[in-house]
Amino acid sequence: MILRILILCLVLFVIETYAYQALKTVVKPKSFLVSYQIISALLLVFIVYSFTQFDRSVGQTGQSMRAMGLLLLVYIPKIILTLVLFGEDIYRIGFGSINHFAKFNDSVDFLVSRRKFVSQIGLGIAAVPFLSLLYGVTMGKYNYKVIKQRIFFPDLPDAFDGLTITHISDVHSGSFDNPDKINYAIDLINEQNSDLILFTGDIVNTDAKEMHPWIDTFKRIKKHKYGKYSVLGNHDYGEYVTWPSESAKAKNFQDIKDLHQQIDFKLMLNEHAFIENGTDKIALVGVENWGVKFKKAGDLQKASNGLSKEDFKILMSHDPSHWDAEINNHEKNFHLTLSGHTHGMQFGIEIPGVIKWSPIQYVYKQWAGLYENLGRYVYVNRGFGFHAYSGRVGIMPEITVIELKKGLNVA
Structure with a gap:
């Protein structure tokens, strides 16, 4: 049980880190980034708290459904961002490794900086499920x-x-x-x-x-x-x-x-x-x-x-x-x-x-x-x-x- 919790925490840490990096690459105002971190933390606390309050003697409740909706709304887009940026990291590591051993350009860092357009692409792709899921919980369920x-x-x-x-x-x-x-x-x-x-x-x-x-x-x-x-x-x-x-x-x-x-x-x-x-x-x-x-x-x-x-x-x-x-x-x-x-x-x-x-x-x-x-x-x-x-x-x-x-x- 403890091992599963640790693995889950590690996965969440990786997802949150990549999502923040994508946003940081595109958005510069520090106040916006701090607000994003605070909101993300509060949403995570609410989701975790809601699931820990699930009562097998009661079953599904309005709170558990809201928690599931938020879980999907928040983390599916972030998982997409993670996959996009992880793909970029594979490229960065591969490029850095080849450059390091082949000595093409000693002035280039092993890991090149993140490219803004990759983060923009990731955010654009992530916006599709986010907006779709948002529509689903507001209008789709009664359409x-x-x-x-x-x-x-x-x-x-x-x-x-x-x-x-x-x-x-x-x-x-x-x-x-x-x-x-x-x-x-x-x-x-x-x-x-x-x-x-x-x-x-x-x-x-x-x-x-x-x-x-x-x-x-x-x-x-x-x-x-x-x-x-x-x-x-x-x-x-x-x-x-x-x-x-x-x-x-x-x-x-x-x-x-x-x-x-x-x-x-x-x-x-x-x-x-x-x-x-x-x-x-x-x-x-x-x-x-x-x-x-x-x-x-x-x-x-x-x-x-x-x-x-x-x-x-x-x-x-x-x-x-x-x-x-x-x-x-x-x-x-x-x-x-x-x-x-x-x-x-x-x-x-x-x-x-x-x-x-x-x-x-x-x-x-x-x-x-x-x-x-x-x-x-x-x-x-x-x-x-x-x-x-x-x-x-x-x-x-x-x-x-x-x-x-x-x-x-x-x-």
């Missing part, structure tokens, strides 16, 4: 996007040709801090006038009480023609905090399940239901959380008991890793799976038709948007809320509207 997706199925029952589904996921109500923005998002949901609304889990971060201030807000989601259904996500099991007793944990879990009824959603716990239009029907299947690296409470066999391969099926499963692991090649043929969980890491670059990238793609093969294999689809919602980092950069909060069409995909 809701309605994403529309049309999917074709040759065996879609005729009566459901044109069925629209609003899909939301990962509410994380314990992170909300702006009622006006949440009400705006609920209005966006209602404006879609979909036939069916599906919510794929994580109603809270940990504690059922987090949702209590927002129950009336989410009850404003209007009644949909074919209903409002939901499933549980990994955070809904209360497994990321220390509980005083197993009974307290169990009560919280029951309270979380009750929340769905309080906001007029039918919570599906490893079960299925049919939505019908005339003589045609679609099976809606909902499983508890099942993730390769998370809780495996989902029971696909139990949820689909009694369904045939020919039944058209929409499956709700919170974690998209479930798709490759069990769903994709399942004998009962789940036509469309709806998931969430990844949040798109709340960080990445998305320009439709040009680029879609996030570090989370190196962990999850299906992490945002629509994926297909042999006519079976999974759609991964980017999340309604946010968690850990109180912001979003590049990957915006999402309300998905999916239209089901009968026929072959012509794209």
Whole structure:
């Protein structure tokens, strides 16, 4: 433990030293540099203090989220500066070594002075993540996007040709801090006038009480023609905090399940239901959380008991890793799976038709948007809320509207 603390202190010292050198090379007023050092020290103290106050019995709080936001906002730009100046140091040492042994110019110091333009380049590059992260915590986290997706199925029952589904996921109500923005998002949901609304889990971060201030807000989601259904996500099991007793944990879990009824959603716990239009029907299947690296409470066999391969099926499963692991090649043929969980890491670059990238793609093969294999689809919602980092950069909060069409995909 002591060794890790010492290593961390050494890394912080190196980062702070390089960042200060970059600034010192470009900015000359001593008062500015002193102010920078004082502010940096105060921010570091606040970040360290906030993390030392983290209570496993409480879990994430507003202070811990602010600390995480500040940590990223302050140190990602400084790490970039460190890498740029460290690269310059490799050049300076290499040049000095060659000059020293080759005796090209004895009048030149072993280490040449830092070049101002290199520090300027470093500061310019570092400004990009700084401004992006600043935008993320001030505006990005509530910059809701309605994403529309049309999917074709040759065996879609005729009566459901044109069925629209609003899909939301990962509410994380314990992170909300702006009622006006949440009400705006609920209005966006209602404006879609979909036939069916599906919510794929994580109603809270940990504690059922987090949702209590927002129950009336989410009850404003209007009644949909074919209903409002939901499933549980990994955070809904209360497994990321220390509980005083197993009974307290169990009560919280029951309270979380009750929340769905309080906001007029039918919570599906490893079960299925049919939505019908005339003589045609679609099976809606909902499983508890099942993730390769998370809780495996989902029971696909139990949820689909009694369904045939020919039944058209929409499956709700919170974690998209479930798709490759069990769903994709399942004998009962789940036509469309709806998931969430990844949040798109709340960080990445998305320009439709040009680029879609996030570090989370190196962990999850299906992490945002629509994926297909042999006519079976999974759609991964980017999340309604946010968690850990109180912001979003590049990957915006999402309300998905999916239209089901009968026929072959012509794209």
